[in-house]
Amino acid sequence: MKTAQKVAIVTGAGQGIGFEICRQLAAAGIAVILNDMDAALAQQATQTITAEKGQCMSFPGDASDLVFIQQMVNTAVTQYGRLDIVIANAGITLFGDFFTYTPEAFNRVMQVNLAGTFFLAQAAANQMKKQQQGGAILFTSSVTGHQAHKDLAAYGMSKAALEMLAKNLVIELSPFKITVNTIAPGATLTERTLSEPGYADTWSRLTPMGRPAYTADIAQAALFLVSDQARHITGQSLVIDGGWTSTSPQP
Template identity: 65%
Template sequence: MRFKDKVAIVTGAGQGIGFEICRMLNLEGAVVILNDVDPELCRQAAEKINAAGHEVCIPLTGDAADLNFIQELVDTAVNRYGKLDVVIANAGITLYGDFFSYSKDAFDQVMRVNLAGTFFLAQAAANQMKKQNGGSILFTSSVVGHRALKDLAVYAMTKAAVEMLATNLVIELSAYGINVNTVAPGATLTERTAEEADYEKVWSEITPMGRPAYAADIATAALFFVSDAARHVTGQHLIVDGGWSAISTLPQGLK
């Protein structure tokens, strides 16, 4: 029960990695505010966790890049429970596209969610955590912030940027007892990637550990960063990819 009496916010958590982070936090004692932009996904995810969890999981539907909603997330935690201990900025979108024809609209969408949403959630959370004398913030990055993949230039630059944001926030937040880190998933089996043809087979063949990650592999790393065991760990970036980035063998069709 590492997170007993802790209050956490996780964005983009209706399924996949975000959901598994919420589930694990809740099983280890945290009250979790679970956010997703899809109302049905958000509701169903919270119901699943509440059916098996030790503490309450509160669904809060909304756009994790909207400044008013970001403040609502923080206010919900504080108004109901008096504090905010953990914030995980997991919401993000991936819009593939050829560099030579990538649209301004797609560019703006990715920047808004992946960068502005992450930055302003961290800002709102940190302003609350300053009053409490501490807290933990985690950003979800990606292995493509370290290794290039075709048609992912815009997404990749946002993920590299959130890692630099975490590095820079060490200067801003350490004096208030707030640590900030990133976890960078590689290929991961989720509801979304399961829809891609041969995803598991392809990534199993080119990942040194013999398979893509499961959501639990990423969630386990995330929980370490926001646990008391990592209180002296800040400004760090952990790639969880089964060793793929060490060799970077590209899937067929992406070479």
């Protein structure tokens, strides 16, 4: 992908899908502010990208905290002079039986997955609006926002809400040439999922394409949706799951 110099923020990017998105953005010549709650992970990820000659800055912290969100946006402008791309990837999964799910777990999932995304989009859009040169915002949803999955009622609800948020923001952001879309990954091989016994074998069996996604499969779709090639695509959700939502067998 060829692109002019741009600046991106990616949250929840210390490893897994978020890290690979940052890596590919940097390889495309985009300056990246890499956020993760875990400062050590964020620093390690940034060092890996800079070693590959990418332009990347570590910015650890809680991407659901409103003050911190504004600090990220301000830092992008202070360090690089602008903000063009925001990928709200930070999210948490708290499994739990519906009948005993606690208010504390529910509120934490909604704060990170919904409030963090909503207010990052708000802060980023206000900056892009000032710049008067458009921009691209991308949310990370999930196949569980499309299909029911046991013990993930709150999580699936939060991810479905992100897709509706993207649709609604088309009304608000299109006059300023800002696109807003979502990606909805299915089972993906990451550091976390590979630590689960049998994950790769189970999802290879359940996925019509015969394997879970690699992080690169998700990152390449993300890069397209925030690129100039997708400047007329907005309000859409792209499911990247090897066909699982068409058949939806449960693990």
